[in-house]
Amino acid sequence: MPLINGKAVTAVLLIALLLVILYCYVSQSYRVVLSFQEKSKATEDDTLRYKQPSIVQGRTDVVAVTPWLAPVVWEGTFDSGLLDSIYRPKNITVAATVFAVGKYIMFLKDFLETAEKYFFVGFRVHVYVFTDRPNEVPQVKMAAGRQLTVMPVPSSNRWQEISARRMELIQTLIEKKLRNHTDYIFCLDVDSKFHGRWGTESLGGLVAVIHPGYYRNERSKFPYERRPASRAYVAPGEGDFYYCGGAFGGLLQEVHLLAKTCRQNFEADAKVGIEAAWQEESHLNRYMWINKPSKVLSPEYLWQDFKSKNPEIQIIRFSGVVKNYADIRPN
Numbered sequence: 001m002p003l004i005n006g007k008a009v010t011a012v013l014l015i016a017l018l019l020v021i022l023y024c025y026v027s028q029s030y031r032v033v034l035s036f037q038e039k040s041k042a043t044e045d046d047t048l049r050y051k052q053p054s055i056v057q058g059r060t061d062v063v064a065v066t067p068w069l070a071p072v073v074w075e076g077t078f079d080s081g082l083l084d085s086i087y088r089p090k091n092i093t094v095a096a097t098v099f100a101v102g103k104y105i106m107f108l109k110d111f112l113e114t115a116e117k118y119f120f121v122g123f124r125v126h127v128y129v130f131t132d133r134p135n136e137v138p139q140v141k142m143a144a145g146r147q148l149t150v151m152p153v154p155s156s157n158r159w160q161e162i163s164a165r166r167m168e169l170i171q172t173l174i175e176k177k178l179r180n181h182t183d184y185i186f187c188l189d190v191d192s193k194f195h196g197r198w199g200t201e202s203l204g205g206l207v208a209v210i211h212p213g214y215y216r217n218e219r220s221k222f223p224y225e226r227r228p229a230s231r232a233y234v235a236p237g238e239g240d241f242y243y244c245g246g247a248f249g250g251l252l253q254e255v256h257l258l259a260k261t262c263r264q265n266f267e268a269d270a271k272v273g274i275e276a277a278w279q280e281e282s283h284l285n286r287y288m289w290i291n292k293p294s295k296v297l298s299p300e301y302l303w304q305d306f307k308s309k310n311p312e313i314q315i316i317r318f319s320g321v322v323k324n325y326a327d328i329r330p331n
């Protein structure tokens with residue numbers, strides 16, 4: 001009898017142990033399933049709650065696509081929360097180049113401070129400041145994930161050279177410093193401030209900004225380089241838009257090719273004694289005619305403070321300040 005009891009107790013204990021193990025296993029798996037469900041619910045909440053898109057309602061006062069089917073970015077054509085949630089998990093790094101040579105250093109503080117407020121807020125941003133006055137670079141507090149690197153460059157006594165040599169320096173920066181660390185790059189004029197969001201909606205392979213001064217004009221009025229001897233030449237009847245030299249960007253490899261090509265063409269022109277009408281801006285325009293940008297930013301992305309706002313401009317995101325050329329340029 002005691003023997004049977006002993007066996008029975010062992011059997012009961014064994015069964016109990018098995019049941020406990022089974023319970024632990026099942027409850028653990030259930031918790032995993034639960035937490036997975038919670039996670040996907042959270043992701044859904046983050047990304048999928050936004051205004052229903054429509055293909056029959058939207059802005060009718062502007063054109064939001066080019067004839068080669070690149071988006072033209074205007075306020076009211078995109079959902080910024082949705083776009084941010086698409087790019088956030090990709091953990092992207094965006095570089096920005098800005099040149100502050102000679103007296104143009106005076107514009108840097110406002111540029112950097114407003115970039116903190118509006119340029120890719122919440123994303124990893126690395127600003128490269130090219131200057132001949134490294135000691136005068138202002139201290140601007142940057143948010144976590146954002147940083148600034150000063151790149152010393154020689155002074156010059158011709159503004160045209162400063163402006164045009166940017167292409168060479170951008171090319172070299174990409175080759176020597178950015179490859180493998182950076183996804184996108186934007187190259188911006190320093191004599192400007194941000195006034196509104198400039199973020200993930202601007203990302204694309206090759207990104208150009210439409211110049212605020214000419215977008216309502218006939219292409220024959222665009223200030224393209226018109227001498228056939230120049231490598232920046234655009235023939236009458238050709239050209240899509242007039243783009244700004246003061247802002248362009250895109251994927252690193254695309255901007256590298258653009259900068260390299262514009263630099264080569266600028267130097268080839270110089271060898272035969274030609275400087276294009278608007279220096280690197282002319283070469284950029286020629287490049288964008290041959291190599292269509294995959295995304296086009298509306299003049300919201302580079303307005304000019306002296307211009308009054310046109311009705312289609314619902315927001316000014318980045319704008320050139322009013323400046324006295326005679327005071328600040330070296331020539």
Ligand SMILES: CC(=O)N[C@H]1[C@@H](OP(=O)(O)OP(=O)(O)OC[C@H]2O[C@@H](n3ccc(=O)[nH]c3=O)[C@H](O)[C@@H]2O)O[C@H](CO)[C@H](O)[C@@H]1O
Pocket residue numbers: 098099100101102103104159160162163164188189190191243244245246247278279280281302320328329330
């Ligand atoms: C808004 C816009 O599209 N601007 C373009 C336009 O004139 P801008 O009148 O805007 O040219 P600008 O005087 O701003 O010069 C272009 C940039 O070069 C740098 N800089 C220039 C001079 C100087 O002494 N120190 C210095 O640092 C600075 O970053 C400046 O923002 O045409 C230029 C053609 O050459 C450039 O294509 C500019 O990008």
Ligand SMILES: [Mn+2]
Pocket residue numbers: 189190191246320
């Ligand atoms: Mn400028």
